[in-house]
Every structure is written in C-alpha cells, then in structure tokens.
Amino acid sequence: MADRLLQAAGIDPRADITRHALGVAESAGALKDGKVDAFFWSGGVPTPAVQDLAATPGIAIALLPHDDGVGRLLLEYGNDLYKLSIIPASVYRGVDTAVPVAGAMNLLVASSALDEQLAYDIVRVMFGQREALIAGHPEARHLAVPASPESSPAPFHPGAIRYYREHGWKH
Numbered sequence: 001m002a003d004r005l006l007q008a009a010g011i012d013p014r015a016d017i018t019r020h021a022l023g024v025a026e027s028a029g030a031l032k033d034g035k036v037d038a039f040f041w042s043g044g045v046p047t048p049a050v051q052d053l054a055a056t057p058g059i060a061i062a063l064l065p066h067d068d069g070v071g072r073l074l075l076e077y078g079n080d081l082y083k084l085s086i087i088p089a090s091v092y093r094g095v096d097t098a099v100p101v102a103g104a105m106n107l108l109v110a111s112s113a114l115d116e117q118l119a120y121d122i123v124r125v126m127f128g129q130r131e132a133l134i135a136g137h138p139e140a141r142h143l144a145v146p147a148s149p150e151s152s153p154a155p156f157h158p159g160a161i162r163y164y165r166e167h168g169w170k171h
Helices: 004-009 026-030 046-055 067-077 116-128 131-134 138-142 158-166
Strands: 082-089 099-104
Touching: 004 082, 026 046, 046 099, 067 082, 067 099, 116 131, 116 158
Parallel strands: none
Antiparallel strands: 082 099
C-alpha cells in the first residue's frame, strides 16, 4: 500500500526514499530514536504503537493526509481494495483534526482445505462475540456480513458462505 501511495504521489519507492522493512512497533521505535523520519502503517485505529509514540515526552507526531491518492488507487486497482478513510481527531495525542487517508479492506484468510464446519464456526463465533471483539479493538465495530458473494477481492470459504446465507445473503 505504501509503495502504491508513493507512486500515486509521483515518488519512486525504490529510488527516492530509504526503505526499512519494519513493523509498526519497530517503526515507532526507530522514529523515537531518530533513525527514520517517517513511516507508513496500515492498521486499525487506534494503533497502540502509534498511541505510545504520540504519548512519548519530547515527541510530536503529525499524520499526513493522503486522500488525494485514493482516486488514483481506485482507478488502477479497482474498488475492492481501497477506500477513503478518516482518522478521527484526538485519537492520537497532538492530532487535533481529522486526517483523510487511504484505507484498505481487512480480510480473514483461510486455506480452502480448512474444514467447512470449522470455517463456519469461526465466522459464527466472530459475529456472536462481536461486542467482545470491539472491546478488544474498536475497529471490530466494522465487522458486518458482506453485502454479497461478489463483495470481496478473494473467494469466500464455503463455511463462511453457509453462515452468510443464513444471515442475510439472498443468493
């Protein structure tokens, strides 16, 4: 996603920047230590590593809007992967205004060899325990039965299809 956004902005991600293959926690640590100037991350908001970074004395963070790249991403990669998202104001200390960004769909991926009943049960428990998932991370509030079998960039597992048909799909 970072490479695609940089390319949409006219930046060559292989030549115009120094790249580091770090996770979000390692990236936040590298920024604290002055080893990097910035980093990309894609994840649910709030992200604990970014919250910690923003709460660090002597550190002020700035989230950079990149909503201008969303249109280009949609044109090049279709509507299934990216969307305009908003990081709300005050989610992170020092970020006082909402920040428009490119968002990406999250997928729970399973092997097609996974037992159908087990896949069904996983989806059933996810929806049955939705409130507990939300308590664990607020982004779980977006968990919803997909609109249709065509609403995913990857095919649905037969166990998930069975659950979704029992809970709203008309197909």
